[in-house]
Amino acid sequence: GAVVSQHPSRVICKSGTSVKIECRSLDFQATTMFWYRQFPKKSLMLMATSNEGSKATYEQGVEKDKFLINHASLTLSTLTVTSAHPEDSSFYICSAKTGESNQPQHFGDGTRLSIL
């Protein structure tokens, strides 16, 4: 149980393109979803947290107009990287959890984004 599906797994595109990444909880209702960015050989950096039906809460230094997050249902959140540039190239990982306090976050398999 507790499967999180993230698509696409890899994206290569030209500078200036907008890229949408989907994160779905397949067998549970995700009250809260998180988006992380991971640099090579580094830990996870939390970008934003979203509750279903609410606006995302962005971490300091993360541009909300650059990284658009939508959490329209209890099973789907999307991250759109708008007008992507080479410095946006990274590994993006989503996670989801239920509303129960003692349950862990469950992670997707990540999206490798490469902007040429």
Add this chain to the structure above:
Amino acid sequence: AQSVAQPEDQVNVAEGNPLTVKCTYSVSGNPYLFWYVQYPNRGLQFLLKYITGDNLVKGSYGFEAEFNKSQTSFHLKKPSALVSDSALYFCAVRAGTTYSGAGSYQLTFGKGTKLSVIP
């Protein structure tokens, strides 16, 4: 503010030997502690958690961790390492608060420890 320290960037262990990956934490109130494993180009897989109860927590793939409140530690252990255990391991913590709101569920991760099990 909460924080996690994983003092070792890399741990090498021979196959069949016991392994330990260290983690210490700092958090206000009671800690909720987690271990995750990450294989190359993959997301994180949940291994185990400590919320309350027995200090020794058993998780997936034969891993266990011991919560030590006085030392604020939550070291990951396995009695006999396998080559397939080679991966990146993350310790994470959050405060065990009961109020609602997304911020209360945010995890703070350690920098990760690369475990290499040598055949």
